[in-house]
Amino acid sequence: MALQNTTFLQACRGETPAHTPLWLMRQAGRYLPEYREIRSKVSFLELCRTPELCAEVTLQPIDRFGFDAAILFSDILTVFDAMGVTVEFSPAPKVAEPIRTVADVERLKFSPAGDELGYVFDAVKACKAALANRVPLIGFCGAPMTTASYMIEGSGSKDFVHTKSMAFCEPAVFGGLLENITTLLVDYLRGQVEAGANALQIFESWGAAFSVEDYRTHVLPHVQRLVSEVKAFGVPVILFLRGNAGLLALAKETNADVIGVGWDMALADALDVVGRDKVVQGNLDPIALFAPEEEITRRATSIIEAGRTAKGHIFNLGHGISRLTDPAKVKHLVDVVHSA
């Protein structure tokens, strides 16, 4: 059976859909009362590990707002299960035994994704069944460095001192770690596509941990390999490299189908960096959803107009939606984008 709403996939391919497609990073989440209702009964990790509940929360924003794509409800750190790294969410992620020395890195295991992450693939299947081809489903993972930084820092970090120290003092160890993580991520994303994901997004949430030069040296080659190998699975690949104009220029050096743009710069300026021959995704400031409706309209319209000068544009926020957001403002945004 064919997808009923193909606007998102058309935009990914640089075709011209009937309207600008729209989804929001973290669209299934704490700003929705129906999500908080479920979370009042199960922990975050239990939710991630229960395919039926993943499907339920994945569909909540589709049912409520009519977004043009669903994104699998999961977490970029579930992949730690295949590496023998234990992470807790309280609510921020915390790794009790961070990976900091050569010995720490050597004792990591890298199991085939299917052995430990079958529950994610089952969640993809459950989402696909529940969606019944209404809209496409996006699978995802964290980029290799973002993934590694959580296990190296152990918790949130402002300066990524342990991650960068490893890169600067033991570049071969750091590079080897990222290489092994990348190989696992390829396997993990293959499993998601085989389970039915129609597109994939790679989240480099912490790209700005490194300077532009250091990102190019220590991180970019792994992202390039990940994107290239994953593209072979035949679905569009979106790279969201959060950071600044310098990092955005590096995103262009991968062959991702779609480049995600953060909220820190105007989309028109971002297009000057990546080129108008690219498909881009973004980039409303999530905090703009706290502004009055007419200001949301103004900003969304400006982004849509800039997006029309690109090869393709998928409307999104420039970062995950805030848990404090009023769902009524989201409804307004959807109306603006779909009627533009």
Place this chain on the structure above:
Amino acid sequence: MALQNTTFLQACRGETPAHTPLWLMRQAGRYLPEYREIRSKVSFLELCRTPELCAEVTLQPIDRFGFDAAILFSDILTVFDAMGVTVEFSPAPKVAEPIRTVADVERLKFSPAGDELGYVFDAVKACKAALANRVPLIGFCGAPMTTASYMIEGSGSKDFVHTKSMAFCEPAVFGGLLENITTLLVDYLRGQVEAGANALQIFESWGAAFSVEDYRTHVLPHVQRLVSEVKAFGVPVILFLRGNAGLLALAKETNADVIGVGWDMALADALDVVGRDKVVQGNLDPIALFAPEEEITRRATSIIEAGRTAKGHIFNLGHGISRLTDPAKVKHLVDVVHSA
């Protein structure tokens, strides 16, 4: 009596000093055992409020490393004392009663700096006396928005949702708050110069909270006024607008004597943005001090070479030094810069 080491002030003026002058943001701080020794006896706020101890810790890195400038030991939030806002450090700053509504903003008082901040001016005098003209003393303040964001958020923030909501929903209230803060900061910096400060640095630590467009609309005019009015006091003014290339371009639109550059981009690329007719300060990644000495040498040398293409260059980090830094690495950096 004249200053013995004028390299820093020469560089600020675009003259050619005998060597590239060097100081480090947060150079008086927790990475130094002699600082931790003093802090084991007094709280952070007690230290800020005791001029003799401020002078002692201000001089510690001068005595140990021979930096070319001292910076007053204080905090950007001491200025809250003149606004009736109570802040605690535990160790991160925390404001028990954040300023979020129009009524909150209206009940702020704005006392003359001399009434409530005399202890800072006394600290400047104590530092000057202790320095005995060995090197110049830098006074400082937070930029208006960075200052406001601490009182609006109440504690550290990732998304500055309250600050930006005020700017987006009540722009006149937000603008009025920044205007009043700016007027107080001018008064505060005047007091520091009258007490003997030889230069001033304005820290826009959280500039990247706003997109480039929103910074231009809601924040930049206040920074421009602050810099312009403070320049009348006759000492060099350094503006450190931490963020990215887009914000750096805005720093150029103030008439600051020196533009501080963050570590996220190469100094050569930053000079392409601000122009080589500017004096710049920066921009070694603080985490590069965790690298082996030869890597520190390589990076510092590259920055010095780029700096030689500018009108003037003051060597510094691109952000405050990490408390985990080995002082021996700082000693190595000083040797590299002074012998370059």
